Amino acid sequence: MKAPLLLDSSFEAERYELHAAPVYHFDLARRDFFKVLGSGVVVLLLIEEVAAQESGGGRRRGGFGQRRPQELGAWLHIGEDGQVTVFTGKVEVGQNIRTSLTQVVAEELRVPISSIRLTMADTELTPYDAGTFGSRTTPDMAAQLRKVSATAREVLIDLAAALWQADRKSLAATSGKIVHSETKQSVGFGELTSGRKLTKTVADNTTPAVEWKVAGTPVPKIDGRDFVTGKHKYTPDVQVPGMQHGKVLRPAAFGATLASLDAKPAEAMPGVTVVRDGEFVGVTAPNEHLAAQAIAAIRAEWKTAPQISDSELFDHLKGKSADVQRSGDSIAQKPDSSEDKPPAAEHKLQQTYTVAYVAHAPLEPRAAVAEWKEDQLTVWTGTQRPFGVRSELAQAFRIPEERVRVIVPDTGSGYGGKHTGEAAVEAARLARAAQKPVKLVWTREEEFTWAYFRPAGVIEITSSVEDDGTITAWEFHNYNSGGSGIRALYHIPNQKTEFHQAHSPLRQGSYRALASTANHFARESHIDELARLVKLDPLGFRLKNLQDARLRAVLEAAAKTFGWGKNKPSPDHGFGVAGGFEKGAYVATCAEVAVDRVGGTVKVVRVVQAFECGAVLNPDHLKNQNEGAILMGMGGALFEAVRFDNGKILNPRFSRYRVPRFSDSPEIEVVLLDRKDLPSTGAGETPIVGIAPALGNAICDATGVRLRSLPMAPKALKI
Amino acid sequence: MPKVTELHVNGKTLGVDADSERSLLSVLRDDLDLTGAKYGCGEGQCGACTVLIEGTPTHSCLTQVGKVGQKKIITIEGLEQHGRLHPLQEAFLEIGAMQCAYCTAGMVMSGVALLRRTPNPSREDIVRSMEGNICRCGTYPRIIAAIQRAAATSGGAK
Numbered sequence: 001m002k003a004p005l006l007l008d009s010s011f012e013a014e015r016y017e018l019h020a021a022p023v024y025h026f027d028l029a030r031r032d033f034f035k036v037l038g039s040g041v042v043v044l045l046l047i048e049e050v051a052a053q054e055s056g057g058g059r060r061r062g063g064f065g066q067r068r069p070q071e072l073g074a075w076l077h078i079g080e081d082g083q084v085t086v087f088t089g090k091v092e093v094g095q096n097i098r099t100s101l102t103q104v105v106a107e108e109l110r111v112p113i114s115s116i117r118l119t120m121a122d123t124e125l126t127p128y129d130a131g132t133f134g135s136r137t138t139p140d141m142a143a144q145l146r147k148v149s150a151t152a153r154e155v156l157i158d159l160a161a162a163l164w165q166a167d168r169k170s171l172a173a174t175s176g177k178i179v180h181s182e183t184k185q186s187v188g189f190g191e192l193t194s195g196r197k198l199t200k201t202v203a204d205n206t207t208p209a210v211e212w213k214v215a216g217t218p219v220p221k222i223d224g225r226d227f228v229t230g231k232h233k234y235t236p237d238v239q240v241p242g243m244q245h246g247k248v249l250r251p252a253a254f255g256a257t258l259a260s261l262d263a264k265p266a267e268a269m270p271g272v273t274v275v276r277d278g279e280f281v282g283v284t285a286p287n288e289h290l291a292a293q294a295i296a297a298i299r300a301e302w303k304t305a306p307q308i309s310d311s312e313l314f315d316h317l318k319g320k321s322a323d324v325q326r327s328g329d330s331i332a333q334k335p336d337s338s339e340d341k342p343p344a345a346e347h348k349l350q351q352t353y354t355v356a357y358v359a360h361a362p363l364e365p366r367a368a369v370a371e372w373k374e375d376q377l378t379v380w381t382g383t384q385r386p387f388g389v390r391s392e393l394a395q396a397f398r399i400p401e402e403r404v405r406v407i408v409p410d411t412g413s414g415y416g417g418k419h420t421g422e423a424a425v426e427a428a429r430l431a432r433a434a435q436k437p438v439k440l441v442w443t444r445e446e447e448f449t450w451a452y453f454r455p456a457g458v459i460e461i462t463s464s465v466e467d468d469g470t471i472t473a474w475e476f477h478n479y480n481s482g483g484s485g486i487r488a489l490y491h492i493p494n495q496k497t498e499f500h501q502a503h504s505p506l507r508q509g510s511y512r513a514l515a516s517t518a519n520h521f522a523r524e525s526h527i528d529e530l531a532r533l534v535k536l537d538p539l540g541f542r543l544k545n546l547q548d549a550r551l552r553a554v555l556e557a558a559a560k561t562f563g564w565g566k567n568k569p570s571p572d573h574g575f576g577v578a579g580g581f582e583k584g585a586y587v588a589t590c591a592e593v594a595v596d597r598v599g600g601t602v603k604v605v606r607v608v609q610a611f612e613c614g615a616v617l618n619p620d621h622l623k624n625q626n627e628g629a630i631l632m633g634m635g636g637a638l639f640e641a642v643r644f645d646n647g648k649i650l651n652p653r654f655s656r657y658r659v660p661r662f663s664d665s666p667e668i669e670v671v672l673l674d675r676k677d678l679p680s681t682g683a684g685e686t687p688i689v690g691i692a693p694a695l696g697n698a699i700c701d702a703t704g705v706r707l708r709s710l711p712m713a714p715k716a717l718k719i
Numbered sequence: 720m721p722k723v724t725e726l727h728v729n730g731k732t733l734g735v736d737a738d739s740e741r742s743l744l745s746v747l748r749d750d751l752d753l754t755g756a757k758y759g760c761g762e763g764q765c766g767a768c769t770v771l772i773e774g775t776p777t778h779s780c781l782t783q784v785g786k787v788g789q790k791k792i793i794t795i796e797g798l799e800q801h802g803r804l805h806p807l808q809e810a811f812l813e814i815g816a817m818q819c820a821y822c823t824a825g826m827v828m829s830g831v832a833l834l835r836r837t838p839n840p841s842r843e844d845i846v847r848s849m850e851g852n853i854c855r856c857g858t859y860p861r862i863i864a865a866i867q868r869a870a871a872t873s874g875g876a877k
Binding site: 218229234239245363365415443628654 | 742752794799812820824845854858859860861862863
């Protein structure tokens with residue numbers, strides 16, 4: 001038997017951030033390689049290689065001896081007019097990194113926000129980037145752009161010192177100029193760099209967070225006006241001359257293969273092109289309506305195989321997981337104590353928790369516009385991995401990556417659901433056949449069916465607690481949902497934690513915070529159960545068993561603002577608390593629910609969330625992320641679940657898959673702990689992990705009934 | 720197949736050449752390049768495609784363009800007047816009532832319709848009126864605040 005691998009929180013990133021095999025295997029001729037010409041812009045700084053940086057928590061990626069991906073390159077250009085252009089492969093999907101990254105450049109370069117333009121996520125213009133996921137933009141890209149900008153600032157000071165033959169100590173950068181403190185001479189950045197190509201190795205001259213003037217402030221969303229006026233062009237809004245509209249024929253069930261196809265009625269339609277390439281069947285037409293009619297006119301028979309349904313899911317995951325575990329593909333954390341003797345515990349508890357598959361349901365569905373010009377392919381698409389999608393396209397069409405350009409307009413959200421390039425590949429295949437540019441926008445039903453889901457899972461916890469509230473033993477097994485946030489946050493002498501990979505009946509992948517939501521739900525629910533077992537206050541019980549001062553700080557802050565310990569307004573109300581740590585950030589959530597025992601409804605009345613992710617880059621956007629994550633998390637906690645039967649999704653529409661709406665919106669207060677002494681970490685994901693257990697604990701407080709399956713109240717609360 | 724040859728959009732009469740069965744959303748977006756209204760679900764469940772037809776918030780994805788006739792359509796592109804944003808657009812910016820903002824056009828149009836009907840809406844009025852609009856990023860509290868602010872700043876006059 002192989003030794004279990006040591007638990008590493010980066011493990012799951014590699015396992016679950018994406019990974020679906022290519023969907024199509026096209027039968028295309030191999031083409032010659034040619035080089036894309038360089039773009040010929042003035043480069044002030046060129047980062048060729050950057051050493052790995054540590055995030056706030058000291059966590060490193062690449063736990064399997066891999067080198068950290070070379071994703072940190074960055075170019076910064078200063079035009080003759082003083083306009084600063086920054087190139088980053090990161091993608092704006094609503095987390096407002098276009099704003100926070102602009103802030104750090106403005107801070108270090110000492111230029112106004114308005115003179116900076118970020119070019120993002122264009123494989124021809126921006127340096128390679130592995131993707132926008134894992135809450136890495138702030139700890140990696142923002143840190144990198146700070147260094148780049150600070151270095152540029154120092155270079156500009158050097159240039160001015162040479163120009164004036166002055167002591168650089170008398171010079172300072174301010175408002176896009178270098179100013180001499182004695183002579184009051186000044187020269188604009190554009191003037192200094194004019195006509196010159198300069199390169200410089202980046203050194204760390206960054207400004208400490210306590211001295212920030214622009215970073216750390218609530219700068220509004222960059223280009224906000226374009227969004228409230230409808231001017232911004234998302235991928236589905238992109239128009240290219242001569243563009244056709246595409247549709248893809250979807251199989252009758254997952255894994256189905258074509259038995260027969262009659263496309264003649266579609267081929268007879270004016271302006272319609274039908275494409276068949278292996279299992280791929282699609283059409284192009286001059287407009288969307290005609291494309292839909294053409295697809296509907298195709299008669300296809302599919303061979304399907306029986307598949308498991310949602311009613312058998314959890315037995316399936318556990319059963320299959322056991323097989324995988326025997327192959328040694330599991331991760332474990334050794335007990336702190338090498339002795340096997342049972343602890344002197346007064347109470348033992350064993351419970352099982354489950355989480356359903358949920359859908360990301362980004363309001364902008366997968367979409368792409370593909371255009372071939374000779375052998376050069378350009379695709380606009382909403383993806384979190386522009387360079388990954390470039391590779392997918394290069395593989396699908398067997399052409400060198402240099403001939404593929406992927407451009408990602410600021411996108412209508414992703415939540416981890418847009419790591420892949422299905423629509424891009426499909427649109428490109430259609431465009432190649434039609435010999436015209438093609439736009440393909442997935443329908444909501446396609447998005448709910450042919451994307452991928454947050455993994456379902458089964459979690460088993462066995463624990464022991466002494467009468468005084470000391471947790472003495474902890475054994476945690478996660479089947480299928482993943483290893484993110486799996487570690488116990490509490491100081492427990494005997495611990496065993498394992499993640500067991502399983503065969504998933506549905507296509508599964510990354511989702512905001514990955515398995516951290518499932519693992520936090522199970523752990524923080526179980527902790528509450530232990531507190532009740534020994535009749536201790538759930539907050540005090542947590543504080544007693546933890547040693548991490550940052551976790552303590554968020555718990556105390558949330559409890560204080562919430563008014564933890566106050567009396568319930570009525571017996572039907574309940575209070576719940578949960579704490580969490582993930583992706584270098586700490587969260588604590590207090591929730592109040594009102595339960596209608598007769599009607600079976602749960603109303604979330606109020607949520608207070610305390611959040612700490614080091615030095616805050618933009619407090620308003622950080623609050624926005626917290627508020628949004630609480631609301632999104634309420635969906636998975638209370639009512640979201642993908643239902644499926646024999647290879648078909650049963651609820652692939654918003655009318656059948658309920659997502660949080662206005663009426664679900666509780667009173668929310670977000671308390672930010674701004675730790676200017678600590679490096680900034682990301683915040684797109686961690687704010688979602690606390691709400692589900694806080695709600696479960698509050699429901700138990702109101703009713704005495706412990707709910708151990710997410711969603712907890714898919715229709716009515718079963719109590 | 721009967722054709723639609725003109726539409727009254729944002730105060731202008733625009734020539735089109737569209738099969739009457741097509742959705743208003745598709746004609747606005749694909750033929751007139753008014754892409755502010757979005758496709759989100761195709762079943763009237765998300766509100767991203769909301770436009771005003773004779774002042775009534777309407778799911779343009781479910782509206783056949785042939786049924787619109789001479790009625791006046793207002794899209795998000797038509798709210799700005801002489802370079803001045805509608806107070807609700809201003810309020811969205813001031814409150815930061817968006818993340819990815821894909822839903823924003825539909826939210827603003829539904830909110831504008833509400834403010835026209837009910838110049839000083841209560842929180843309950845807002846929730847009831849906006850329930851058909853989905854923001855998957857979960858910015859509902861901010862959108863509620865933005866509608867309240869717009870009501871306050873425009874003195875209920877919109």
